[in-house]
Amino acid sequence: MSKVEDASSRQVKRHRADQGLPRGNPHTKVNSFASINGVFQENVEHNSEVLRNLLNLNRSSPAKSVGLCSDTESQDSFAQDRVAEDRSSLLYSEEDIAESADIEPSGYWQDRKLECAKVPSESGDSTAMPTAETAMWEECNGSTSPIQETITDSLKAKRARVENIITSMRHSPPAVGAQDPVGLEDSLRKPKRKQYQPQPQRWDSGDEDSPSKPSRKQEKTKLKGILSHLQTQLDTLQEKYLNMYDIEDDGNLSDNSDDMDDLNEPIDTGSAIQKYEVNGVSGNSSPVRHRNDRKRRADGSSVLIDRTTSYIVRQTLKEELPPLLLNAVDSVMNKLTKSGSSKNASNNNSTHTKSEINSNQARNPVLAQNAASPPAPAAQECKPTPPPPTLIHPSFFMRHFPTPLEQQQTEAMSLVVPSRKRVRSNDHRHFHASGGFHPGDFPMKPEPLLPVSLPTSVAIPNPSLHPTLAASFMTPNMTDPRDHFESLRYMYPGSPLIANSHLSPLNYLSDHRSSPGDLSHISSGESPAYSMVKPEGRDTSPLHMHDRPSSADLSDYSPVNGTSITCTLTPTHLRKAKLMFFFTRYPSSALLRQHFPDVKFNRHNTSQIIKWFSNFREFYYIQMEKFARQSVSDNVETAEDLKVTRDSELYRSLNLHYNKSNEFTVPEGFLHVSTTTLREFFTAIKSVKDNEPSWKKTIYKVISKLDEPLPPFFKNPNCLDLLPF
DNA sequence: TCCCATCCTG
DNA sequence: CAGGATGGGA
Secondary structure: OHHHHHHHHHHHHHHHHHHOOOOOOOOHHHHHHHHHHHHHHHHHHHHHHHHHHHHHHHHHOOOOOOOOOOOOHHHHHHHHHHHHHHHHHHHHHHHHHHOOOOOOHHHHHHHHHHHHHOOOOOOOOOOOOOOHHHHHHHHHHHOOOHHHHHHHHHHHHHHHHHHHHHHHHHOOOOOOHHHOOOOHHHHHHOOOOOOOOOOOOOOOOHHHOOOOOOOHHHHHHHHHHHHHHHHHHHHHHHHHHHHHHHHHOHHHOHHHHHHHHHHOOOOOHHHHHHHHHHHOOOOOOHHHHHHHHHHHHHOOOHHHHHHHHHHHHHHHHHHHHHHHHHHHHHHHHHHHHHOOOOOOOOOOOHHHHHHHHHHHHHHOHHHHOOOOOOHHHHHHHHOOOOOOOOOOOOOHHHOOOOOOOHHHOOOOOOOOOOOOEEOOOOOOOOEEOOOOOOHHHOOOOOOOOOOOOOOOHHHOOOOOOOHHHHHHOOOHHHOOHHHHHHHHHHHOOOOOOOOOHHHOHHHHHHHHHHOOOOOHHHOOOOOHHHOOOOOOOOOOOOOOOOOOOOOOOOOOOOOOOOOOOEOOOOHHHHHHHHHHHOOOOOOOHHHHHHHOOOEOOOHHHHHHHHHHHHHHHHHHHHHHHHHHHHHHHOOOOOHHHOOOOOOOHHHHHHHHHHOOOOOOOOOHHHHHHHHHHHHHHHHHHHOOHHHOOOHHHHHHHHHHOOOOOOOHHHHOOOHHHHOOO
């Protein structure tokens, strides 16, 4: 049974690896999403500050920067549409946030289409996705009331400016019209606009595994630039929007005092929705709500109009900025995390990336929603059938950093398509918003953008095998706590770590340096002070933050520096294991269990960690044999002439492998063992014993007896955190 | 039969 | 570093 289980598990892992699937526990996706929301929240707050500053700045400055706004009547109508659609997008977004997640997307959008069908489209584009909001605006435009005409003129002027802003933004990146899959340049000149494309979600399309993945390392630096570039663009857009807004509101500054009050508060989407719905008689039906707004405008209340405009501007920025920044930060951080050591900032993919941006802007509904779409593609887009596999569900997070496959998307994405799930991005992470975006999601506790330590592949937590672990991954706290606390370590840099001084590697290291080789006084294992090893039979929940070594062992144990039990072996564990190899080449499984108290060992991860040491030995012996043979060929006379020192190339090679960041002072004992091993190999090779079948076994036997006791601090699950590096 | 180590391979 | 094959020991 176990054999079968192991075999099948291996098969599964193999399969997953072959598929390029993430190795981590799928539930970590939830946590990743939570982290995104955390960032989102931060962005919202940050942006609210930005918005306040911008608005105040514009209000205080009579000079309006509208240089890019060259009004024409034809543009006016387009811009007006865009303003209207932006408004409707925002409304959709709000409704999505407010509405239950149980809404079927298809039904949701079909309802929208039904609403649209009742409204004549101003543009005459039958494929357009009219909305109640546009209907409202169009009805308003069609009115013969003088007041409404004034209103319309005012709005047209606004739209014209928005149009110009958008146009200028589109041309900001280098023109990539030839690569533009959306036909953006053409669409810019056509008075048609694309329809909303309600896309059935494809949660987990394997197609996103791009066949030609550009180097993430190379993209890292570019993404940084992209981030700042996009932010600059957004700032420009903000400024222009607000300038426009300010011009329109010149005579109504006092009337908008409450708006400014609003701006002095952190912008909160939920409260904004509430405010907006309070303005309408009915908070449930947006058409009704819009009509009420329209009636107020028809009453000639410029205050209301300006408030609405203000609201549009604010909401647009609220909606636009956070996802953009979120996505940018997400992408950059992802690249950074995955290629933190990358130093080669290549520009090879700059064109590619910029085209991504451009095509992304094409999907930005604010930018491209009004863009013309040829009738045929539009008709195709109207199909309620599921999109092609390469079409990824449009979401806030993906509009700005599309995957290469995403670039094949040919329709403008709605700003507010319900972002219920984030499908795999090019970072191969999955984000699932089980209930869409709710205002309550955003204040979620910020999680680390990425786990500091990702599980190693063998350590795939298999929920079916470990139901308790599976349950543990259901909450944010239940990810590998080491990851959690590693991140917390940066949040609380001053937090005390281990009070027991002899658990400190620094102490060990200093002791070690002062008296090399004298490790007996810190001999590990048997010291009763470190009897914090988890009892074998303990079968508690994987996460017991406080069910941990007694306070006598770790007097300063706290959730901040603490850890909890996990079945997942992380790269941190691997690093620790490598350092342990300096002391023990043949650790027993019992020894490993003792020194990884944060690991709940099962058959799986036990064999994994044993395999690690097997691999360590393999590398070690290969190096030894290599250098022994080299010494033989170098006509070294006797084995006694060989000695591994910290200057020797062999040492550097080993140190690079086991102690890459040089965070650990290699113990003197390891030099002795290395010297012994090298000499054993040298002698065997010199005496041509390497012709014998298993000539290495005798060497292995010798070396296996040279294991040293591990320093006590290896029993500290956080010992690597204490290393200076 | 299970566990572990090694070797080979990717 | 991991997976698979293989072999040996308990």
